[in-house]
Amino acid sequence: MQRISIYIGILCLILIACSKDKSEQYERFYIRFDGADLAVQVEGNITSNIFILVLHGGPGSNGLAYNIGKYSDILESEYAMVYLDQRGHGASQGKYEKNKVTLLQLAKDAEEVVKVLKLKYGTQSKVFLMGHSWGGLIGTKALIDTDIQNNIAGWIEADGAHDIPKLNRDLVKMFRFYAKEQISKGNNIDFWKIEILGLINEIDTNNITYAQSLAMNKIAYKAEALIPEVNKPEKYTVDKFSLSKSPYGIMSIISSNFTAIAINDETESASLTDKLFKIHVPTLLIWGKYDFVTPPSLGQDAFDLISSEVKYFHILNNSGHSAMIYEPVKFTNLVKEFVEDSL
């Protein structure tokens, strides 16, 4: 008995010793809305009164997956970054019907978070919305189908996926183009010939199946890693909380996956290109040149079709799907310039 008590005591001491408190200024809270308790972490320079609300990718990811590396450190030193776990993801929880797991509901959630930020930190606060990958789809949906544009100072779409059917069609073209280029350069010929061309030659672009879409998505990460021009992603820590203090746990992982499955069909058919003209807020579009997950052509469409008077489209030449990780300094410089111009 005594020995067991000693072992338990030692175990507790180890757990306490391993826990690392976050040094940055941050605030965590839930926002209760439509049955969900949405987990939010505000971190960085809150006194700037400038908030960048990050809509994470996925579906199935979480907000703090974007609290990583140099890019978040740089932006947090200037502004307050708002890491939201979208409905059903990460630490967000609650009780609601399955019909509340829709792109529109997630867009409404984002709108509500902006309202709360304004009420909590003062109406003079400026909120920018930033969506990456699938978060680009949610952000675009919010801009088109809610009144969020009345409450934000600008929209930043980074490698966003606002039109999945078009994404798949454009990806086939992009794969074909780079396969030809890389084979002619003698780079990884087997991969581009067998895995890439072997896959896309089977695809009918008028009828791309879910399995084919998934296969292209999976191989896209491998493809961008094999392009010599793409920077090696910086080494980063995914989460600044120690394991014992992390807001996430096994429940978060399971629940995020259930939500991803529930919203998958709607995501796969989501096509917002025809409604992009409804966007009129200042907009910054940043894409990695070698983004095989969400081809840069989607960014070009957004740039061409939105009604915003102030709009910028930048392609980072040494990036793949997550430009903030491949080229964090360039990425943050673009964001900072945009934010300062939009105030």
Next chain:
Amino acid sequence: MLDKKEQKSNYEVLGISLSYFAESGYHHGFFTGIDYVFFNKEKEKKKKEGKFKNHKFILSPSIGWYSHPNNKMALLFKADLSHRMTFNNGLFGLIGIGTGFSRSFYNIPTYQIVDEELTKVKLAGRFSSVSNLTFGIGYDFKKKLDIPLSMMIQPEIYFQTPYNFMYVLFPAWQMKFVYYFKTKY
């Protein structure tokens, strides 16, 4: 020490339990409750004279708590039904099922907009039902040392509903001590 006949003729019927509980393996908590032995049977092994297996069915109502930092604390009220098989040397194995409910309390503030005003939700959290499947191994100190105490380690799997729009599963484990204060003769 009691001889075999005495051990067979009486058994512990009611005990008080205290457990260290860890949701997902590392979110600390505890449980306390009652162990009520409502069925007890000693079976002698056919080929080994003097070797017995003891079978017990136990009902265990309990109340527990755990904390998941930056997420929530939760109270759990549940009752478990378990079957314990104890060998002559005091080692035992168990399997059980449980059911009950939980009430979470968020350990960070919760806000909501009511009539265009931002309000703080008091005691924010959620009710849900929980069910669990338990396995365990342990040691009965009564067998060798005549101390009415049992100790066990129990890996568990929990099913909680509702959680978001459906349910969630999570693993846990308990290190449980039961002190029996009432014996049936």
